[in-house]
Amino acid sequence: MIEVNKIYHSFEIGKKEKKTVIPVLKDVSFQINKGEIVSIVGKSGSGKSTLLNIISGFIKPTDGEVKINNQTVTELSEGEFASFRLQHIGFIFQNFQLIPSMTAFQNVELPLTFKGMNEKERKQKTLETLERVGLAEFKDHYPSELSGGQQQRVSIARALVVNPPLILADEPTGSLDSDTEKSLLAFIKQLNEELGITFLIITHDEEVAEFGHRTIEIVDGHVLEEVGK
Numbered sequence: 375m376i377e378v379n380k381i382y383h384s385f386e387i388g389k390k391e392k393k394t395v396i397p398v399l400k401d402v403s404f405q406i407n408k409g410e411i412v413s414i415v416g417k418s419g420s421g422k423s424t425l426l427n428i429i430s431g432f433i434k435p436t437d438g439e440v441k442i443n444n445q446t447v448t449e450l451s452e453g454e455f456a457s458f459r460l461q462h463i464g465f466i467f468q469n470f471q472l473i474p475s476m477t478a479f480q481n482v483e484l485p486l487t488f489k490g491m492n493e494k495e496r497k498q499k500t501l502e503t504l505e506r507v508g509l510a511e512f513k514d515h516y517p518s519e520l521s522g523g524q525q526q527r528v529s530i531a532r533a534l535v536v537n538p539p540l541i542l543a544d545e546p547t548g549s550l551d552s553d554t555e556k557s558l559l560a561f562i563k564q565l566n567e568e569l570g571i572t573f574l575i576i577t578h579d580e581e582v583a584e585f586g587h588r589t590i591e592i593v594d595g596h597v598l599e600e601v602g603k
């Protein structure tokens with residue numbers, strides 16, 4: 375599903391004479407199989423978000439390649455990557471990143487509008503997906519009228535609505551209390567088992583890391599892989 379091959383990444387900061395190069399990822403390689411839930415862990419600043427941004431095409435790596443479903447995505451142009459993302463990748467973020475001026479329904483519908491789906495199909499698919507996350511009755515609520523756990527479910531519905539085979543999540547439980555976290559993890563597991571969705575999850579939280587099938591740890595820019603349970 376995902377092949378990360380010899381990824382190197384450095385950031386350059388400062389102007390010409392005072393330019394400093396910060397190496398973040400060094401020779402990072404690993405594979406993730408279809409249907410796995412894999413956590414990425416590592417100290418703050420170890421490069422977890424950088425790695426996720428490279429896999430999702432928001433950052434071009436200094437060197438190396440990433441393949442998703444056998445497509446070498448690191449070769450794609452920005453526009454090609456944008457349409458690839460719409461077909462293949464759903465995203466979940468710590469702070470949900472819902473659009474505050476849109477209702478739950480409109481937030482979930484948005485990726486389908488970007489895909490160019492006609493209105494009738496769009497409405498049906500959006501409602502079906504809100505039902506799947508248990509929020510159909512809250513469809514006309516704005517994000518500010520929903521609890522943190524409900525907002526995270528809306529963001530999961532927005533990720534799910536295009537039927538992606540892969541969901542990338544950056545600290546998905548970071549803003550939730552422990553009971554809400556538990557029910558969110560159970561829901562992720564259910565989606566994984568019922569729909570076969572692959573999850574790659576960045577986390578600081580041991581409970582989240584332990585719940586996945588496998589953990590990949592980044593230390594000093596390198597990957598230490600722990601074998602699954």
Ligand SMILES: Nc1ncnc2c1ncn2[C@@H]1O[C@H](COP(=O)(O)OP(=O)(O)OP(=O)(O)O)[C@@H](O)[C@H]1O
Nearest residue numbers: 385386387398416417418419420421422423424425
């Ligand atoms: N756009 C950027 N320009 C320069 N340096 C950057 C940039 N983005 C990240 N870095 C640096 O790269 C390193 C890795 O950052 P990254 O955000 O990937 O770490 P992280 O493991 O996700 O951290 P955290 O757990 O705190 O979110 C850090 O030293 C950071 O300062």
